[in-house]
Every structure is written in C-alpha cells, then in structure tokens.
C-alpha cells in the first residue's frame with residue numbers, strides 16, 4: 118500500500134530529469150501518471166518505467182506555453198485515467214545570458230515556459246480539481262535560483278522568483294477547495310538541464326561544486342521526487358503556500374575563488390547545453 122494508491126498525478130516535463138524521477142516515485146507510491154511533455158520519446162521512456170511498477174501511464178503531447186495544449190492535456194488526463202489528484206508544474210528551461218547580449222527570443226521563451234507555462238498548468242489543473250470536488254495537491258518547480266542569482270542567470274532567476282510568489286497567492290485562493298499549492302527550490306540536480314552548469318561526474322566543475330556543497334554531492338532527481346511525494350501525501354495536508362529548498366546546503370556555501378581553468382571548462386559545458394537546446398527548439402517553437 119502506497120500513500121497515493123489509486124490517485125492520478127499529472128506531471129509536466131516528465132520526459133526527463135526531475136519530472137521523470139517524480140513520475141517513477143509517485144508511481145511507486147501507487148499513483149497512475151499522466152506524462153505531459155514536448156518530448157514524446159522521453160515521455161514513452163518514463164511511461165515504461167511507470168508501467169513496470171504496475172501503474173497506468175498516459176503520455177500526452179503538451180507544450181506548456183500553449184493554453185490549448187495544456188487544457189487538452191488535462192482533459193485527456195481526466196478522461197484517460199479517471200481523476201486528478203496531484204499536479205506537478207515541473208517543465209522548465211534555462212537560458213543564460215548577459216543583459217548586454219540576451220535576445221528577446223531567449224527572454225520570451227524562458228518567460229513563456231517557466232512562468233506562463235506554470236500559470237497555465239496550475240489554472241487548468243485547479244479548475245479540474247475544483248470541478249471534481251476532491252481537493253488536490255499542486256507542486257510548482259521554482260529553484261534555489263529564486264533567491265540566489267548572478268551574472269548570466271538573472272533571467273532564469275526572475276522566472277523562478279515569479280513562481281515562488283504566484284504559489285503564495287494561489288495557496289490563498291485554493292485553500293477553500295481543499296487544494297494545497299507549494300513550490301520547491303532545488304539546488305543543482307544531476308539532469309540534462311544542469312549538465313551545462315555542472316558538467317560530468319569526475320569533471321573539474323562538478324568536483325568543485327561537490328566540494329563546495331555541504332552534503333558533498335550534486336542532487337539527484339530522486340531527492341527532489343521524494344520531496345514531491347511528501348507534498349503529495351497525507352503528511353503534508355497542512356502545508357500550503359510554502360517554498361521548500363532542497364540543495365544540500367549550497368545556498369549558504371561560500372563561492373570559490375575565480376579559477377580561469379574552471380571558467381573555461383564551464384563555458385565548454387554551456388556550449389554543449391546550447392547544442393542540446395537547439396535540438397529542442399523546433400518543438401518549443403511549435404506553439
């Protein structure tokens with residue numbers, strides 16, 4: 118018996134990283150999972166793991182920046198899996214850049230997906246939860262970057278700080294329907310998104326980061342998935358409007374001296390991340 122037996126969770130960006138880890142964890146807790154992503158191959162990969170746990174998985178194409186696609190994905194979730202108990206607004210992208218160089222397109226994509234996408238997901242999910250009348254749990258993916266920022270990461274931080282504040286307002290509005298809304302602030306978690314920042318295991322950037330982190334390692338999707346399982350389960354019934362950081366202690370760790378060799382390595386990894394992004398760009402633009 119799991120904490121979420123027979124429940125249904127809708128997770129955006131569940132075709133990779135934290136979203137995939139969350140789908141697997143909530144399935145282990147007994148939930149059937151609706152996987153909403155622009156990456157159908159990634160979504161199917163996640164679905165096969167969910168099914169290994171004996172749970173139902175439904176993969177729906179969904180660009181969170183499109184109101185039509187989000188509304189359709191929520192409708193398919195409820196018609197396909199029969200209910201909606203948990204919604205995780207997890208899909209997000211990172212677009213680093215200086216204020217002198219940031220293009221309007223990079224700014225806009227980040228706002229459309231990280232901020233508007235969370236709004237559209239929560240609106241569609243909450244409307245359905247209110248209609249069904251069983252309450253619900255909504256978890257939104259912010260970041261440690263909602264309160265810590267710097268050169269090149271300010272635009273990502275702005276979107277994540279926005280998520281953190283939206284959640285506080287939504288908690289006020291949705292409590293009367295038995296719906297809780299919380300935000301999570303992960304530190305550096307080992308996923309494709311973070312790869313450009315932290316590099317490979319054993320590499321210089323990753324090693325420096327691990328040394329700097331009090332917990333001695335980067336986070337894993339399973340770490341964050343555990344927190345989402347808690348927020349989805351009975352022990353979190355009294356928690357709403359909160360922002361929970363899980364970062365291995367990184368927030369208060371001292372920055373290392375600027376090391377030119379490390380900086381060069383970091384730039385190399387950022388270039389690799391840009392390459393991966395260019396592969397996804399046509400999917401992001403199809404809205």
Ligand SMILES: NC(=O)c1ccc[n+]([C@@H]2O[C@H](COP(=O)([O-])OP(=O)(O)OC[C@H]3O[C@@H](n4cnc5c(N)ncnc54)[C@H](O)[C@@H]3O)[C@@H](O)[C@H]2O)c1
Pocket residue numbers: 129130131132133134135136153154155156159179180181182207208209210211230234258259260261262302303304305306307308309310311401
């Ligand atoms: N990895 C980290 O260190 C870290 C830290 C803090 C916060 N986060 C946040 O966690 C969330 C998940 O990140 P991740 O690290 O697992 O990244 P990831 O790149 O591994 O996964 C992101 C998923 O979102 C999907 N996606 C991208 N754009 C989409 C769109 N428009 N519509 C629907 N799906 C879309 C991608 O296809 C992918 O499957 C993001 O919101 C990210 O900002 C990550």
